[in-house]
Amino acid sequence: MTDPQTLDARRRRARFRAWHRGMKEMDIVLGGYADAHVAQMDADELAAFEALMENLDRDLFKWFTGEGPVPAEHDTPLFRAICAHHKIELT
Secondary structure, eight states: OOOHHHHHHHHHHHHHHHHOSSSHHHHHHHHHHHHHHGGGOOHHHHHHHHHHTTSOHHHHHHHHHTSSOOOGGGOSHHHHHHHHHTTOOOO
16 A cells, blocks of 8 residues: 555655756656646556656657557557647557
């Protein structure tokens, strides 16, 4: 079982990190999603969000805008939830 205080600290760090990416467009995409959903994430969902944020902004931007294909390992329910949150249509 995850300690609630540890989980809350991870949520705060994830939210901060989502808003401080370095690429404003990714700040908006990930930060906006974090504002709406991070507080309700369980440990596994939060780990998936943290792992997604390990990717480079330029790669994430290509995937979210459709400029490049989403690699199979990143085409996850979380990725699709972020797209749905922002009404991004995947092809």
